[in-house]
Amino acid sequence: MSNAVLELRGVTRSFPQGGQVLDVLRGVDLTLKRGEVVALVGASGSGKSTLLQIAGLLDTPTNGEIIIEGITASRANDDERTQLRRKYLGFVYQYHHLLPEFTACENVALPQMIAGVSATEAEKRAQELLAGLGLAARASHRPGALSGGEQQRVAIARALANDPSLILADEPTGNLDPDTAESVFALFVAQAKSRGAGGHAQPRSVAAHGQGHRVDPWKNIMELILVFARLATVLIVDPVWWFCGWVASFFYPEYSHEYLGVAWFVCLCLVFSAIFIIMIFVV
16 A cells, blocks of 8 residues: 555646736645644645645546545546545534534544444544544534534544544634644644554544644743742832831821831842942852
């Protein structure tokens, strides 16, 4: 079996616009191997979604070849393209597109039943997929009762329902907050490394279009510093400011406690800063 799940060879896509031809894709070559996670990065309007639609057999290239699992799909008719999508591809979009009338479990089972799996087996696999994504307790809930992150995880489970070789994700985290987006991307990476149904040896591949969410190594450190700063304000600065105002009120009773506290605290800060600077130069 070839190690390539998806191959694009010289793919072009052009659209006629007002008597002119708009070339969106110009000779794209791409090979996606098993277990790879590939991000499509580029400016808005550069053709990322168009490329994913062509790779997913939802659009036809103007020229070029599309090969999925060794099968040339470029010239396939609609029925053949549908069969290839159903067998080898899974899709996740920016909006989850879950059917609101059905539960999470039913949304995941439905693609399997369309592919010919019995309702019992489809529901069993749907429950397993949802449990694997941490949604076992939410399987009986409808999409409207789920959070944004949960809805997107159900959409991922649905994409995995027929055990595809390739998952195509078009801005899958566009509607999510950064922390939830991180967890969704982590799921994609985990799925790329996982084995399919029955534990077969071939991992999946993932092609994703969307803004990457950079993991900042200083993020947790800065949050910890802010926590300590707040604690220092409550435990040190506020008591010192109050004490300064209380002491100063004996000497200047005509002024308010708050005004004197601020004034004396600023003076103390200036004095200690001056002492600190002198010590630095002396040492």
